[in-house]
Amino acid sequence: MSTATQAAIRAIRWYQRNISANTPARCRYYPTCSNYALQAIRRFGIVRGGTLALLRLLRCRPWSRGGIDDVPQRFSLFYRYSWSKAHEEPRLTPLASHTKEMA
Template sequence: MKKILIKTIELYQNTISPDHSPRKANYPYGYCRHYPTCSEYSKLAIKKHGAIKGVGISIFRIVQCNPLAKPKIDFRFIEEERK
């Protein structure tokens, strides 16, 4: 289940994501308000916490992604990504 979710996110990133796909040329400064992007954050959450908890964490992050939210950098996942 974990691999299927990650592959689905990667498919999204490679095809329609404004931050990861060929469409990123339209947004030279990025599109997502958060770092890492919501899709990358979701991949990291699923890899670390498993399918069920990772999806829950991902949904919470995606709900926060709106024009009224303050931009956010999540250092917790950035540190883990570098290892």
Template sequence: MLRWKKQHSLWYQNRLTGIIIAGLKFYRNHLSTLTLGCCRFHPSCSEYMKQAIKTKGILAGLGLGMRRLLRCNQFHAGGYDPVE
């Protein structure tokens, strides 16, 4: 029973990850033209969040992405900052 539940939640997790990543991809491909390269980092915040979610899972990935967004302002030097 427990195993079934675990599998079940995993299925939902995978779908949710897929949806979030699709959203980020859509933003990168179509909407980011509107912001015209405002990001101070490489890879950019959206790319970073995508990678973080892929490698660290939804919660940790979103957390990392949020941290990155908060850092992405004039008080931070920016630069090359990949997901560790």
């Protein structure tokens, strides 16, 4: 982990302990924006993870619907769009079943 990544993680942790802990919860998303930033930076590094965190902060506004918004498994700036496959998890069950009907 680079020095810049470690510094960003320490700064986010400081914010969580000293500022966020003393203010009422208002985040419309799960995980919270600071937890999202931690996960994104740990997964993708300071540049890519920081970009995802910044985009998340821009989405977090009073009139947004909010909801569950996990960090994508693969880096993509467009993972929130339906045509992107970056947010999909591997499937454990086949898409189609090849069973024969017994008559």
